[in-house]
Amino acid sequence: MTEEHNDDGTTRRSFIATGTAATAAVALTAAGVGWAGSSLAEGQTLPLTPQCTDGDDTPPVIEGPYFRRNSPLRTNLRTAGVTGVLLSLTGFVYDLRCKPLANVLVDFWQADQRGAYDNSTTAYRGRGHQFTDANGAYTLETIIPNEYPGRTPHIHVKVQAPRGPVLTTQLYFPDNTKAYNVNFAAANRRDAYYIRDTVIPLGPLTANRYQGKFDFVVRTA
Numbered sequence: 704m705t706e707e708h709n710d711d712g713t714t715r716r717s718f719i720a721t722g723t724a725a726t727a728a729v730a731l732t733a734a735g736v737g738w739a740g741s742s743l744a745e746g747q748t749l750p751l752t753p754q755c756t757d758g759d760d761t762p763p764v765i766e767g768p769y770f771r772r773n774s775p776l777r778t779n780l781r782t783a784g785v786t787g788v789l790l791s792l793t794g795f796v797y798d799l800r801c802k803p804l805a806n807v808l809v810d811f812w813q814a815d816q817r818g819a820y821d822n823s824t825t826a827y828r829g830r831g832h833q834f835t836d837a838n839g840a841y842t843l844e845t846i847i848p849n850e851y852p853g854r855t856p857h858i859h860v861k862v863q864a865p866r867g868p869v870l871t872t873q874l875y876f877p878d879n880t881k882a883y884n885v886n887f888a889a890a891n892r893r894d895a896y897y898i899r900d901t902v903i904p905l906g907p908l909t910a911n912r913y914q915g916k917f918d919f920v921v922r923t924a
């Protein structure tokens with residue numbers, strides 16, 4: 704059990720020790736958004752998705768140099784010219800009490816299949832924002848980004864509940880991910896900003912496509 708001090712000086716307690724969640728495994732059911740019809744065989748397990756059950760908010764990771772304001776409103780980043788290993792990502796946004804939050808701004812930006820960002824065109828390739836639905840869910844159709852010098856593959860994201868603070872973080876991929884001949888284990892190990900807390904659990908690679916699920920836990924005021 705750990706203790707943390709909130710901004711208002713109060714203390715909140717976390718009842719699941721750090722590290723437990725990262726090593727536990729659970730059997731996924733079709734109850735999770737986006738997993739219905741997935742190719743997971745019965746009894747197959749995935750690493751436990753970081754959850755709000757430990758009472759901790761999703762940790763931040765640096766913004767980096769490539770954020771652009773005014774990304775398009777869209778949930779599909781597979782626009783013209785974007786090819787590669789497909790990724791269908793789903794999840795919920797929760798508050799610290801595990802309540803799903805509707806209408807949360809979720810703004811993604813990422814490199815493409817060559818490891819390049821669109822930093823200049825009006826196409827805003829690899830960039831898009833959306834709002835969580837009434838159930839607090841988001842969905843993203845995209846690709847696994849490639850690595851680029853100094854960085855393991857990652858997806859940037861900003862998450863902001865209505866009137867809440869902005870969470871800026873990065874999502875990573877498991878060591879056994881297969882895409883673009885990248886050695887994900889080595890790339891993750893080398894990356895100074897990599898954290899296990901924001902690794903997206905992936906299902907098996909099927910027909911050039913991964914399914915992933917990642918839930919965010921954010922502060923609301």
Ligand SMILES: [Fe+2]
Nearest residue numbers: 767769854859
């Ligand atoms: Fe980046």
